[in-house]
Amino acid sequence: MKSAVETLNPTRVRLTVEVPFEELKPSLDAAYKKINQQLSIPGFRKGKVPARVIDQRVGRGAVLEEAVNDALPKIYQDAVNEGELSPLGQPEVDITELKDGELLAFTAEVDIRPELEIPDYSGIEVTVDAVEVSDEDVAEALDQLRDRFATTSVVERAAAEGDVVKLDLEARVDGELLDDGVAKGVDYTIGSGRLLDGIDEAVTGLEAGAEATFASELKGGSAAGREAQVTVRVETVSARELPELDDEFAQLASQFDTLDELREDSRERLGRQKQYEQATSAQEKVLEELLELVEVPIPEKLLQDEVETRRHNLVNHQLGQLGMDFDAYLKMQEKTAEEFDAELKEQAEKGIRTQFVLDEIAKREQLSVSQEELTEHLMRRAQSSGMSPDQFAKAVVEGGQVPMLVGEVSRGKALATVVESVKVVDTNGEPVELDDEDETAETVEAVTETVEAVTETESTEAPAAEGDKDEAGEAKSTS
Secondary structure, X not given: OEEEEEEEEOOEEEEEEEEEHHHHHHHHHHHHHHHHHHOOOOOOOOOOOOHHXXXXXXXXXXXXXXXXXXXXXXXXXXXXXXXXXXXEEEEEEEEEEEEOOOEEEEEEEEEEOOOOOXXXXXXXXXXXXXXXXXXXXXXHHHHHHHHHOOEEEEOOOOOOOOOEEEEEEEEEEOOEEEEEEEEEEEEEEOOOOOOOOOHHHHHOOOOOOOEEEEEEEOOOOOOOOOEEEEEEEEEEEEEEEOOOOOHHHHHHHOOOOOHHHHHHHHHHHHHHHHHHHHHHHHHHHHHHHHHHHOOOOOOHHHHHHHHHHHHHHHHHHHHHHHOOOHHHHHHHHOOOHHHHHHHHXXXXXXXXXXXXXXXXXXXXXXXOOOHHHHHHHHHHHHHHHOXXXXXXXXXXXXXXXXXXXXXXXXXXXXXXXXXXXXXXXXXXXXXXOOOOOOOOHHHHHHHHHHHHHHHOOOXXXXXXXXXXXXXXXXXXXXX
């Protein structure tokens, strides 16, 4: 086999391949055997039809086409390996010459990973918020905890902010009651903003048994995005009572005996949370600075596919679960279709650039992924998908997605490597020492999440087949 590589642009090449006919013999034999099993010719037992008879009945051209299509994937892969290429997606194959008994020649155009120049990034410097836990932060956390232990009791008065009301609701659009527009016995805390726009004003001041009608744009359901006339009837009004903030509450709400111990524990937890947020912010900012340093050409077809994948996941999974269509989503986001498309393309482009850059760094740094790191990542992905770890692992293996998961962890480690080598300071001008235990699965997983937020689109589906494949498709012609 002879092969040559022609660079069409930084992300696309054309392979020209010539194969002596004798190298096709195994595929030619397999083609005759396959066709033999499909033929039924009087006078011959099934599977025992001579090749010359097959040539007469089916045609030598059909046999050659079957043989070529069988041989192409391996020949193409051999040419890719010989050219030391990193293909992206399926090639466009064109048979340029097929001489029976002499020669097979074809070309294959395919997108490839661009060769990147990664400059010295040690000079990157980013600033993140300082980790400071104020007394107000602690007080707010304790108030939230008190809220979880609040009790309610029915009162005979008009509803006010903070009260819990039990409601019956009916939604009509253009005067017609919606099939999914009736809800009964809904508990709602006035002022929480968790139901419909306008409901707080409608129910405030109503006593049990009273009702009111107000206009509101529906957030979900069959009429998502449309304005409805909503009739709300108050069944009961209940006042919420918060427990006293004292030692007795500390014993009720925690394992601590005193309020001072609970308060100190809250301060420590808030500190750890702010440290995590600080680390995540540092990772995101370092990644932004890194991408500014590297010029990354992007294959147009890959970008188109990524945009379509993100759009598909949004429309068919995320919005579908909310019972919302795309037009309603655009209206809620206050965007035009053109603005949405431009934003989606920008996100997809950033995701691809991030993947290419971090993959190159992982390659140069010879970063490997341990079984512990891969298992930790698989467990988190399973949890976010709503599947059990065993179910998710099975789907990953059956879908050929193990390399994809390894790549996700590897990119997380690459970003962690970059973050370790740059300067991070807080808003007080103090240097920030991020967790240096980068070899632990927990730390790697935390950085991997930051990378995924840029490179991936969330989907409710189980893992799908990986998009990057190295096999050639069927020949376009055999002429």
